[in-house]
Amino acid sequence: MPVLPVDYPEPFAAVLGTMLYPNEGDAAQRCAFAAHCLAEPIRRFEAAGGALAYNDLSRIVKDGGARLDDLDQRWWGGAVVGELFKILFALANHNPERASWEYSARIVEKYATTAKVSGARTSIMAAKRRFLTVAHLWGAYSIRGRKLRERVEVHYHYADDFESFLTEAEILRKWGQTWKADAAKAKSPLPAGTWAMPEIWTPAPRKPGWPPTGMIPGILPPHDLLPPPGRRGRPRRVR
Numbered sequence: 403m404p405v406l407p408v409d410y411p412e413p414f415a416a417v418l419g420t421m422l423y424p425n426e427g428d429a430a431q432r433c434a435f436a437a438h439c440l441a442e443p444i445r446r447f448e449a450a451g452g453a454l455a456y457n458d459l460s461r462i463v464k465d466g467g468a469r470l471d472d473l474d475q476r477w478w479g480g481a482v483v484g485e486l487f488k489i490l491f492a493l494a495n496h497n498p499e500r501a502s503w504e505y506s507a508r509i510v511e512k513y514a515t516t517a518k519v520s521g522a523r524t525s526i527m528a529a530k531r532r533f534l535t536v537a538h539l540w541g542a543y544s545i546r547g548r549k550l551r552e553r554v555e556v557h558y559h560y561a562d563d564f565e566s567f568l569t570e571a572e573i574l575r576k577w578g579q580t581w582k583a584d585a586a587k588a589k590s591p592l593p594a595g596t597w598a599m600p601e602i603w604t605p606a607p608r609k610p611g612w613p614p615t616g617m618i619p620g621i622l623p624p625h626d627l628l629p630p631p632g633r634r635g636r637p638r639r640v641r
Contacts, residue, residue, distance in 0.1 A: 403598045404535070406568075407436075414564050415439035417539070420597060422476045424536040431470055438470065479529035480540045481548070482521065485510050486530055487541030490591060491574065492621040494581055500628075501583055503530055503591065512627045535596045538574035542567055545621065556611035566615035569605045572598070573618050 410416030419435035486506050493501035507526045514521020533540060550563045578592035605616060 403594065403596060405600050406597050408568075408599065408603070410436055412436065412439065417568070421480055421533075421536045421539050421543075422473070424533060424597060434470060435473075478520065480533055480536070481544070482510060482526055482529045483533040483537050484540030484542075484544030484548070485513075486526065487537045487574070487578075487591075488544045488621060489623060491541065491577070491618075492623040494583075495621070496623055497628075498584065503527070509624060509627050513624070516627070534593060538578050538592060538596065539571045541574050542571040542618075545618065546570065546615070551613070553611075553613055556613075557609060558612045562606070562612070563615060565605050568599060569616040570618060 406420060407413070407416040415436040416432075418439070419432045422435055423429075423432040486503065489506040489509050490501060490503060493506060504527075507523050507530070510526050511521055511523045530537070546567065550560050550567065552558055552560045552563060575592065575596055575598055579590050579594070579596060582588040582590055608616065
């Protein structure tokens with residue numbers, strides 16, 4: 403399995419770059435996104451008298467050359483896959499006979515139609531293929547409302563929440579690589595080449611008063627959006 407770049411000078415930017423550019427041919431864009439995210443903070447840091455280590459600065463500058471002309475499209479695709487994975491996970495726990503990528507895509511498509519936003523099923527499934535190896539990361543991001551938070555009064559900062567997010571994503575990854583529908587020749591939703599945390603990584607100990615992050619809350623399928631059951635709506639396996 404490929405390993406998430408949490409050793410980058412700014413791990414959040416590097417992980418988000420991986421979420422947006424996850425595939426083998428995306429390496430230059432993946433690094434460029436992280437470098438571009440750091441350009442303004444570095445300027446402010448140095449203007450305030452700070453000095454970035456040469457090795458870190460050299461790495462960031464070298465990474466910043468690729469163009470990111472499709473960034474909006476990738477944000478859309480990642481967000482769609484996050485909703486898709488969240489619904490698949492909820493179905494697997496509450497309606498396992500309907501749990502499949504295809505049925506989940508029908509729900510996302512129905513939501514998009516109701517909300518009058520872009521979301522044709524062909525585009526949804528194309529996004530699923532593009533972002534499959536990071537679907538658990540987008541799923542975790544979707545489940546937590548697509549945001550990071552802090553609670554300074556209990557000494558819970560954005561860095562702690564980012565680590566909690568990674569813990570949540572790892573829970574979903576392990577589920578996605580082991581769960582299978584109750585059908586002949588069923589496959590797990592996530593492939594062997596899914597992005598993962600380093601094997602030696604463990605989250606920092608939690609402190610009293612911290613919010614209930616670092617775990618997956620109970621999620622119910624959106625019953626008001628469930629398509630009627632039928633042959634098309636109840637595929638026999640996860641593909």
